[in-house]
Amino acid sequence: MTQQKQTQNRPFSERLLAWFDEHGRHDLPWHQPRTAYHVWVSEIMLQQTQVQTVIPYYQRFMQRFPDITTLASATQDEVLAHWSGLGYYARGRNLHQAAQLIVAQHHGEFPQDYDAILALPGIGRSTAGAILAQAFAQPYAILDGNVKRVLSRYYAIEGWPGEKKIEQQLWQQAEALLAAVPSSRLADYTQAQMDLGATLCTRSKPRCDQCPIQQDCQAWQLGEVNRFPTSKPKKALPTKQACCWILRNSLGQVWLQPRPASGIWGGLFSLPETPLAQVGGLEFEMLEKFESSVQSLIEWPSLKHSFSHYHLMIYPLEVTLNDQASIAPVQINEAPPPYADVLVTSGRWFDVAEALTLGLPAPIRQIIEQLQVGKAEQLI
DNA sequence: AAGTCGGGGCT
DNA sequence: AGCCCAGACTT
Numbered sequence: 221m222t223q224q225k226q227t228q229n230r231p232f233s234e235r236l237l238a239w240f241d242e243h244g245r246h247d248l249p250w251h252q253p254r255t256a257y258h259v260w261v262s263e264i265m266l267q268q269t270q271v272q273t274v275i276p277y278y279q280r281f282m283q284r285f286p287d288i289t290t291l292a293s294a295t296q297d298e299v300l301a302h303w304s305g306l307g308y309y310a311r312g313r314n315l316h317q318a319a320q321l322i323v324a325q326h327h328g329e330f331p332q333d334y335d336a337i338l339a340l341p342g343i344g345r346s347t348a349g350a351i352l353a354q355a356f357a358q359p360y361a362i363l364d365g366n367v368k369r370v371l372s373r374y375y376a377i378e379g380w381p382g383e384k385k386i387e388q389q390l391w392q393q394a395e396a397l398l399a400a401v402p403s404s405r406l407a408d409y410t411q412a413q414m415d416l417g418a419t420l421c422t423r424s425k426p427r428c429d430q431c432p433i434q435q436d437c438q439a440w441q442l443g444e445v446n447r448f449p450t451s452k453p454k455k456a457l458p459t460k461q462a463c464c465w466i467l468r469n470s471l472g473q474v475w476l477q478p479r480p481a482s483g484i485w486g487g488l489f490s491l492p493e494t495p496l497a498q499v500g501g502l503e504f505e506m507l508e509k510f511e512s513s514v515q516s517l518i519e520w521p522s523l524k525h526s527f528s529h530y531h532l533m534i535y536p537l538e539v540t541l542n543d544q545a546s547i548a549p550v551q552i553n554e555a556p557p558p559y560a561d562v563l564v565t566s567g568r569w570f571d572v573a574e575a576l577t578l579g580l581p582a583p584i585r586q587i588i589e590q591l592q593v594g595k596a597e598q599l600i
Numbered sequence: 601a602a603g604t605c606g607g608g609g610c611t
Numbered sequence: 612a613g614c615c616c617a618g619a620c621t622t
Contacts (some may be wrong), residue, residue, distance in 0.1 A: 270609070273609085274609095305606095342618090342620090344620085366617065367617090494601080601622105610614085
């Protein structure tokens, strides 16, 4: 079974390594010499940071701190001074602290044991694997952003790689593929995966035509490379609230007014609107305008409407006036956008049937349609 | 599982 | 103007 698995996985590493020999990056600064210290420092710097950004920092760092002992005996301030501009300064602090740990606990020699490496601050599973494979030719897998992207496509894995379950699947595949790699090529294989992800299997516009594993890539076979890896789920949309005013006159007509040309529902006819947060404030102020002529006030059940960037809860208030002359234009400017405007700007009374011929926002149309239904019921 | 750290590149 | 990046760590 293990033998069959290796046979199945051989094309991946064989094709990848053949491609790497010709097109891979063999001239990176941390490849000469490729000691554990050099690989370690480069891997820490490369966390969440691109190669071109890292190179000048790496060179200055190595010139000042050529070995573990020098790094360990430096002050943290001087280490951080060489980190300045790279960001994620905890990386620099951890690097310095780990160097002192290595001096204190490992006689200044970088440990070759997985658990000992993983115990060093700033080194997680993937970075530990990268060091072991590249510096010590030990069979440990990596799973950085590059490998996650390559494997998500190669196996057409559905689901965001940041999800625990998906990440677990990816580790499993990474280790299965590693089993077919010749022990003499573990360092190159590790670098090759990252080179493929960084130069061909990029997040956007991947160069599939040049990819050595294109024919076995399941995302490619599906013709859906751009669908993998599944993107991070977006945050839950915020919910905003607004009160809309169903103003009726003695003829059963409803007041509608055009919305501002820009912003949500730009230019459409709609009901007057106030922010719900202003209950007792603007709403009270609104009612005062009609106080002498309000015949009834009905609170409707709320409606929910969703946009691409937020949900909107609408709380309709139906105000019936006992004549048709008492509604004077009222401008309330205090409300924040996107519901800044409100009441009665330039609108007029509409028969319900006529209102339904206008361009209306979908939830407002629903309300108006209910007015029509209500009227029909009244007639019966 | 979600938040935090960060400057830089890409669309 | 977001989104993502050779992640690890804390909450």
